[in-house]
Amino acid sequence: MPGVVTPPPTRSGQLRPGPDPTPRPPRGSSPHAVSPAVYRRRRLAVGLGLLLVVALVWWLVAGLSHRGEAVPDAAAPVAAATAASTASAAPSAPGSPAVSQAVVDDLTAAASAGTARLAQWDPVVLDASRLDALRAAVDDAAAALAEGSTASEADLAALAERVRTETAAVPEIVTSTEGPTTIGGVVIANKTFAMPASYAPGILPEVDAAWTQMQAAAWNDGVTLWIDSGFRSSADQEITYQGYVSKFSVDYADTFSSRPGHSEHQTGLALDINNAHPDFGGTAAATWLAQHAPEYGFVIRFPDGKQDVTGYKYEPWHVRYLGVDLATSLTQQGLTLEEYLNVTSRYTPDA
Ligand SMILES: [Zn+2]
Numbered sequence: 001m002p003g004v005v006t007p008p009p010t011r012s013g014q015l016r017p018g019p020d021p022t023p024r025p026p027r028g029s030s031p032h033a034v035s036p037a038v039y040r041r042r043r044l045a046v047g048l049g050l051l052l053v054v055a056l057v058w059w060l061v062a063g064l065s066h067r068g069e070a071v072p073d074a075a076a077p078v079a080a081a082t083a084a085s086t087a088s089a090a091p092s093a094p095g096s097p098a099v100s101q102a103v104v105d106d107l108t109a110a111a112s113a114g115t116a117r118l119a120q121w122d123p124v125v126l127d128a129s130r131l132d133a134l135r136a137a138v139d140d141a142a143a144a145l146a147e148g149s150t151a152s153e154a155d156l157a158a159l160a161e162r163v164r165t166e167t168a169a170v171p172e173i174v175t176s177t178e179g180p181t182t183i184g185g186v187v188i189a190n191k192t193f194a195m196p197a198s199y200a201p202g203i204l205p206e207v208d209a210a211w212t213q214m215q216a217a218a219w220n221d222g223v224t225l226w227i228d229s230g231f232r233s234s235a236d237q238e239i240t241y242q243g244y245v246s247k248f249s250v251d252y253a254d255t256f257s258s259r260p261g262h263s264e265h266q267t268g269l270a271l272d273i274n275n276a277h278p279d280f281g282g283t284a285a286a287t288w289l290a291q292h293a294p295e296y297g298f299v300i301r302f303p304d305g306k307q308d309v310t311g312y313k314y315e316p317w318h319v320r321y322l323g324v325d326l327a328t329s330l331t332q333q334g335l336t337l338e339e340y341l342n343v344t345s346r347y348t349p350d351a
């Protein structure tokens with residue numbers, strides 16, 4: 001039809017679009033139709049928003065890494081206390097209520113003493129479960145002193161009291177370079193605990209007095225007792241022990257003879273009665289001794305069936321002076337000294 005112009009088809013076969021009806025803004029202006037003042041305000045708002053997001057992310061990351069920090073162990077109560085005191089110095093920090101430094105210091109001291117007591121016992125303990133209550137108290141103290149703890153001042157004070165109580169329930173192992181080890185005032189000499197070679201007290205006076213009474217009582221019952229071997233010095237024991245080692249072997253000698261420094265005979269508290277030989281078992285003297293020794297403060301130190309605990313075979317002739325009360329109590333309960341004190345009797349591999 002004349003007067004009607006048909007545009008040529010494009011490559012896609014579609015018609016070319018007509019002229020854009022929207023006028024383009026001048027080059028360099030905002031793509032949106034806003035005034036420069038409004039645009040500047042929007043840019044400021046976006047900038048502040050970004051800053052806020054960055055701050056929020058930083059706070060979250062810092063908080064997470066703080067939570068991930070290892071709780072100080074019981075061996076580092078001082079470090080824990082430092083952390084706790086830092087927390088207490090900033091009472092406004094979340095999760096760290098203000099506590100007085102004196103209470104923190106008190107718990108720190110109690111936990112340190114408890115940790116030291118455990119360190120003493122760990123290498124020599126016979127039944128480790130008897131340390132569980134102290135270990136739990138010390139662990140709880142470390143957690144309460146750790147950074148981020150929410151323990152209140154009353155919690156910390158109660159915990160200090162608990163740690164002290166549990167520490168007192170586990171007696172100190174008192175060692176000396178001049179004499180035997182004592183635990184709760186009781187002398188212990190066995191394969192685990194040795195004495196210096198210089199310690200040579202002879203038979204102690206209270207042991208001699210108790211022995212004299214016991215011997216007289218046995219005599220009155222028609223039983224004759226005598227001392228086969230009493231005090232033995234470290235040098236005496238060296239000769240005795242090496243004699244057995246050369247005759248038998250180290251392993252066999254160790255089942256019935258002590259290495260020098262480890263013999264209870266060196267403490268001045270032990271006696272071999274009549275005949276230090278298995279033949280003594282079953283004699284009238286052995287029967288009387290087993291029945292009456294505790295009345296005079298002595299125990300049969302290496303009972304039958306307790307070799308795993310005492311480290312020695314049954315020795316019905318070897319008595320140890322413990323005083324009447326303790327000797328009677330242990331005999332009635334069927335406890336060896338190792339079980340009572342909760343210690344091993346075991347040579348260290350390089351001993
Ligand atoms: Zn003996």
